[in-house]
Amino acid sequence: MEALYTVKEAPKLLTLKESTLYWWIFDKKIRPVRVGSRAVRVPESEILRIRKEGAEA
Numbered sequence: 001m002e003a004l005y006t007v008k009e010a011p012k013l014l015t016l017k018e019s020t021l022y023w024w025i026f027d028k029k030i031r032p033v034r035v036g037s038r039a040v041r042v043p044e045s046e047i048l049r050i051r052k053e054g055a056e057a
Helices: 010-014 016-024 044-056
Strands: 033-035 039-043
Touching: 010 016, 010 044, 039 044
Parallel strands: none
Antiparallel strands: 033 039
16 A cells, blocks of 8 residues: 655655645645545655656756
8 A cells, every 4th residue: 555645744755845735736736635524645656756757857
């Protein structure tokens, strides 16, 4: 099973602010997983994809 990170954990892995991550979710630049009706998690595959895109830019 793939690791899922909270919205507080994920920005630390991506060296972003928490607010930036929320904007990326809102703008559909990152695809979160809904856990329950309100909770959101970021899959490890999304973290790796964003890191890869940043390295290529």
